[in-house]
Amino acid sequence: MSDTVSPEQKTQTNTTTYLLGHLRDYGLLFALIAIMLFFQVVTDGVLLKPVNITNLFLQNSYIIIMALGMLIVIVGGHIDLSVGSVMGFVGAFAAVMIVNLDVPVAITIPVCLVVGGLIGAAQGYWVAYWNIPSFIVTLAGMLVFRGLSLWLLEGQSVGPFPKSFQLLSTGFVPDIFGVDRPNVTALAVGVIAACAIVYLGMRKRARNMAYGIEDEPFSFFVVRNAIVAGALLFVIYKLSTFRGLPNVLVTMGLLTIVYAFVTEQTTIGRRVYALGGNVKAAKLSGIPTERLTFLTFVNMGVLAALAGLIFAARLNTATPKAGFAVELDVIAAVFIGGASMSGGVGKIVGAVIGAFIMGVMNNGMSIMGIGIDYQQVIKGLVLLAAVIFDVYNKQKQR
Amino acid sequence: MQTLLEMRDITKTFPGVKALDNVNLKVKEGEIHALVGENGAGKSTLMKVLSGVYPQGTYDGEIHYDGQVARFNGISDSENLGIIIIHQELALVPLLSIAENLFIGNECASKGVMNWPETYRRTEALLKKVGLREQPATPVDSLGVGKQQLVEIAKALSKDVRLLILDEPTAALSESDSQALLDLLLELKAEGVTSIIISHKLNEVRRVADTITVIRDGSTVSTLDAATEEITEDRIVRDMVGRDMSQRYPERERRAGDMLMEVENWNVWHPEHATRQMIKDINFHVRAGEVVGIAGLMGAGRTELAMSIFGRSYGQNTTGTVKLKGQPIDTSTVAAAIRSGLAYVTEDRKELGLVLEDTIQRNITLANLRDVSRSGVINEAEETKVAERYRKAMNIRTPSVFQKVMNLSGGNQQKVVLSKWLFAGPEVLILDEPTRGIDVGAKFEIYGIINELSAQGKGVVMISSEMPELLGMSDRIYVMNEGRFVGELDASDASQERIMSFIVTH
Numbered sequence: 004m005s006d007t008v009s010p011e012q013k014t015q016t017n018t019t020t021y022l023l024g025h026l027r028d029y030g031l032l033f034a035l036i037a038i039m040l041f042f043q044v045v046t047d048g049v050l051l052k053p054v055n056i057t058n059l060f061l062q063n064s065y066i067i068i069m070a071l072g073m074l075i076v077i078v079g080g081h082i083d084l085s086v087g088s089v090m091g092f093v094g095a096f097a098a099v100m101i102v103n104l105d106v107p108v109a110i111t112i113p114v115c116l117v118v119g120g121l122i123g124a125a126q127g128y129w130v131a132y133w134n135i136p137s138f139i140v141t142l143a144g145m146l147v148f149r150g151l152s153l154w155l156l157e158g159q160s161v162g163p164f165p166k167s168f169q170l171l172s173t174g175f176v177p178d179i180f181g182v183d184r185p186n187v188t189a190l191a192v193g194v195i196a197a198c199a200i201v202y203l204g205m206r207k208r209a210r211n212m213a214y215g216i217e218d219e220p221f222s223f224f225v226v227r228n229a230i231v232a233g234a235l236l237f238v239i240y241k242l243s244t245f246r247g248l249p250n251v252l253v254t255m256g257l258l259t260i261v262y263a264f265v266t267e268q269t270t271i272g273r274r275v276y277a278l279g280g281n282v283k284a285a286k287l288s289g290i291p292t293e294r295l296t297f298l299t300f301v302n303m304g305v306l307a308a309l310a311g312l313i314f315a316a317r318l319n320t321a322t323p324k325a326g327f328a329v330e331l332d333v334i335a336a337v338f339i340g341g342a343s344m345s346g347g348v349g350k351i352v353g354a355v356i357g358a359f360i361m362g363v364m365n366n367g368m369s370i371m372g373i374g375i376d377y378q379q380v381i382k383g384l385v386l387l388a389a390v391i392f393d394v395y396n397k398q399k400q401r
Numbered sequence: 402m403q404t405l406l407e408m409r410d411i412t413k414t415f416p417g418v419k420a421l422d423n424v425n426l427k428v429k430e431g432e433i434h435a436l437v438g439e440n441g442a443g444k445s446t447l448m449k450v451l452s453g454v455y456p457q458g459t460y461d462g463e464i465h466y467d468g469q470v471a472r473f474n475g476i477s478d479s480e481n482l483g484i485i486i487i488h489q490e491l492a493l494v495p496l497l498s499i500a501e502n503l504f505i506g507n508e509c510a511s512k513g514v515m516n517w518p519e520t521y522r523r524t525e526a527l528l529k530k531v532g533l534r535e536q537p538a539t540p541v542d543s544l545g546v547g548k549q550q551l552v553e554i555a556k557a558l559s560k561d562v563r564l565l566i567l568d569e570p571t572a573a574l575s576e577s578d579s580q581a582l583l584d585l586l587l588e589l590k591a592e593g594v595t596s597i598i599i600s601h602k603l604n605e606v607r608r609v610a611d612t613i614t615v616i617r618d619g620s621t622v623s624t625l626d627a628a629t630e631e632i633t634e635d636r637i638v639r640d641m642v643g644r645d646m647s648q649r650y651p652e653r654e655r656r657a658g659d660m661l662m663e664v665e666n667w668n669v670w671h672p673e674h675a676t677r678q679m680i681k682d683i684n685f686h687v688r689a690g691e692v693v694g695i696a697g698l699m700g701a702g703r704t705e706l707a708m709s710i711f712g713r714s715y716g717q718n719t720t721g722t723v724k725l726k727g728q729p730i731d732t733s734t735v736a737a738a739i740r741s742g743l744a745y746v747t748e749d750r751k752e753l754g755l756v757l758e759d760t761i762q763r764n765i766t767l768a769n770l771r772d773v774s775r776s777g778v779i780n781e782a783e784e785t786k787v788a789e790r791y792r793k794a795m796n797i798r799t800p801s802v803f804q805k806v807m808n809l810s811g812g813n814q815q816k817v818v819l820s821k822w823l824f825a826g827p828e829v830l831i832l833d834e835p836t837r838g839i840d841v842g843a844k845f846e847i848y849g850i851i852n853e854l855s856a857q858g859k860g861v862v863m864i865s866s867e868m869p870e871l872l873g874m875s876d877r878i879y880v881m882n883e884g885r886f887v888g889e890l891d892a893s894d895a896s897q898e899r900i901m902s903f904i905v906t907h
């Protein structure tokens with residue numbers, strides 16, 4: 004072995020090996036962009052119309068929110084199949100509270116989140132402290148909560164909800180500058196976010212340079228950031244010409260930032276990765292592996308509850324079918340985003356992009372009028388392709 | 402003798418690392434050829450190239466085997482020519498029986514239906530050949546490592562082996578198991594099997610090898626022929642590390658200070674069989690600055706003792722007290738034990754010590770995230786500094802601390818585990834086989850670190866199956882057998898014989 008590499012070898016490493024080594028990271032982003040461009044063309048520009056972009060967010064928010072929790076569960080080495088049912092159940096629970104029992108919205112929402120947490124705890128308990136495989140526990144949960152929603156709703160749809168509850172999903176952030184079209188608040192948020200992304204990127208790069216470990220060529224860095232910031236500004240601009248920032252987008256954005264921070268920068272996040280990577284080693288390093296596993300499920304439950312509220316608010320009714328098969332979309336999003344089935348690997352941002360890829364495909368194919376039958380086939384194939392790509396990549400790196 | 406294998410100018414690079422740089426290796430038919438070199442020198446990589454684990458095209462250079470240019474696209478290609486490799490990590494399926502493991506992928510079956518009588522008959526023949534007295538139906542996970550190693554060899558024999566490659570076969574074996582294995586190699590040699598053996602145990606290498614090739618930093622340094630010259634261990638070491646090493650154990654001023662740790666009336670029962678007592682009424686102590694060795698055979702219960710003390714990680718119904726500086730401490734969970742000042746370096750680094758998918762940096766800080774974070778937020782710059790510090794101090798060979806631990810050589814992985822526990826800042830460090838699979842130079846470094854800890858007034862408990870190491874490093878040695886301490890010796894009057902006599906008479 005020699006760790007001194009000659010200069011000309013070094014430049015070569017920079018471009019080719021770097022791209023090879025990070026194919027997955029770039030690939031995901033470019034896949035999303037390519038898919039969007041594709042649908043933009045085949046739908047004659049409908050995909051990126053302001054109203055459709057707004058719809059995209061409204062339609063996919065609940066999947067993205069659950070993908071955040073699912074990523075953590077999967078990184079921890081488990082899986083949660085019950086999220087679709089839990090989401091439906093909590094929506095039904097909220098409907099019964101608000102519509103049938105006249106409980107105020109301000110009380111219902113926190114109660115529902117707590118219920119979600121308790122459901123997560125009930126399942127996590129068996130997984131964490133009894134070592135029962137999560138696949139089985141949550142498969143049971145999936146059946147139980149599907150049944151309980153039916154029972155709660157007595158097989159009927161319950162609605163409509165009061166306006167204040169609907170705002171959770173269909174509301175928009177008002178323009179504090181009063182211009183409204185374009186929505187200046189949205190634009191301001193967009194510009195600040197874009198600057199923040201570039202700034203944080205530069206800061207990280209500077210730090211890595213100081214340690215001599217930055218291997219991303221400068222040109223790549225510039226192009227990547229230009230694309231990300233540009234895309235962000237573009238989307239925000241489109242939104243601002245319609246009705247501004249949807250409330251769910253704000254919720255989603257904030258949650259994504261918080262979860263990305265927690266998973267990447269905090270001790271608890273670090274411990275979840277270690278737990279998923281090697282439970283025994285984590286345990287012998289003093290990490291309370293059981294409690295941590297338990298908490299990942301509680302967290303998942305709370306997020307599933309939030310997703311359930313948002314979903315019910317958007318449809319303005321709770322139906323017994325709400326959340327049916329949604330767990331599959333959520334899990335697919337996480338795997339498309341690069342998480343590994345065996346745990347320990349995966350990123351929040353990846354899961355969010357994975358969810359967007361699924362969402363754009365759903366939306367684009369619906370606009371094109373492709374039947375639900377073909378949609379399922381295509382989504383399935385995309386998931387398979389993404390995972391094959393992952394495995395192929397890993398083998399090539401050896 | 403004619404040349405069976407010649408590897409010419411083999412070069413293999415991984416992203417950022419040149420693992421092999423124009424390596425040449427020539428192996429004669431019917432000999433035992435030893436491959437030695439420091440951790441990360443490229444020994445395992447070279448053997449993976451040879452056996453087709455890294456297929457042709459992923460490296461440069463040529464392999465000539467039996468007079469032909471060999472091009473392997475996978476392991477099965479090399480196996481067809483009789484080249485069988487037994488990897489550093491054993492590759493048996495734990496829940497399957499010996500017979501099933503022997504013929505996995507190569508089953509005696511007609512039209513897909515297993516022929517069990519034939520399988521068992523052939524298994525028995527093979528087991529007899531390797532000198533393993535076990536039933537063919539015994540599940541592999543109920544065997545010790547030594548016997549598992551023999552099963553691996555039997556498996557190789559079942560495939561008509563011509564060239565047998567063993568990557569550190571004796572690293573995890575006890576003295577007597579190692580002897581048996583080496584004898585078997587000599588027997589196979591008499592039957593015409595050529596073998597390549599990688600080992601850090603130079604006395605073994607000297608005993609069996611006809612030719613020794615030394616690799617350093619990815620290149621061949623020398624090839625020594627036992628038939629034409631007298632090869633001393635010092636000579637091998639000099640080629641390996643590139644300088645003379647007159648001493649194997651660094652000097653240390655021995656002084657035992659105040660009482661540091663006391664373990665009293667320690668009893669532990671088997672985690673599954675509540676009636677089986679594994680640790681029986683053990684009492685021992687460690688003084689500040691003392692290095693205490695625990696000797697014993699495999700299965701004496703040394704690891705079980707250590708793990709039960711370290712946060713009750715082994716066994717059930719554990720009773721007894723652990724005191725630190727006279728005060729009883731809480732060791733009921735691993736986290737509590739660490740907080741109280743204990744650290745335990747496991748003997749099984751892959752299974753229990755490391756998160757292989759994670760980077761060196763993340764592994765080093767895992768047991769002590771508190772020191773690189775503030776209110777739960779990790780300071781990555783600080784973390785990198787810590788990791789860099791240990792990379793230098795421990796001489797971990799890697800292009801950067803952001804390398805995945807998975808990609809390190811075995812010995813360098815061990816240094817990462819050690820770094821992790823040193824960073825946890827313990828009062829008492831329990832080391833379980835700390836130098837397993839580690840080269841002579843690195844061993845010396847690790848001994849130096851142990852001495853440094855003792856100079857700082859820390860206590861060190863060292864479990865080791867290598868007697869010379871125990872005798873060379875410890876101030877005091879406890880002898881353990883069948884769950885009990887059966888003797889205690891001061892370093893000054895300890896010897897291999899005396900330790901063994903304690904074991905035999907109890």
Ligand SMILES: Nc1ncnc2c1ncn2[C@@H]1O[C@H](COP(=O)(O)OP(=O)(O)OP(=O)(O)O)[C@@H](O)[C@H]1O
Nearest residue numbers: 415420440441442443444445446808809810811812
């Ligand atoms: N898959 C990989 N990716 C990157 N680097 C690797 C990979 N495999 C091995 N290396 C590097 O190649 C070098 C040689 O490793 P190798 O495992 O061959 O060493 P070794 O001589 O067998 O050492 P040991 O005695 O510790 O087992 C090491 O520096 C190691 O870090």
Ligand SMILES: [Mg+2]
Nearest residue numbers: 445489810811
């Ligand atoms: Mg090796």
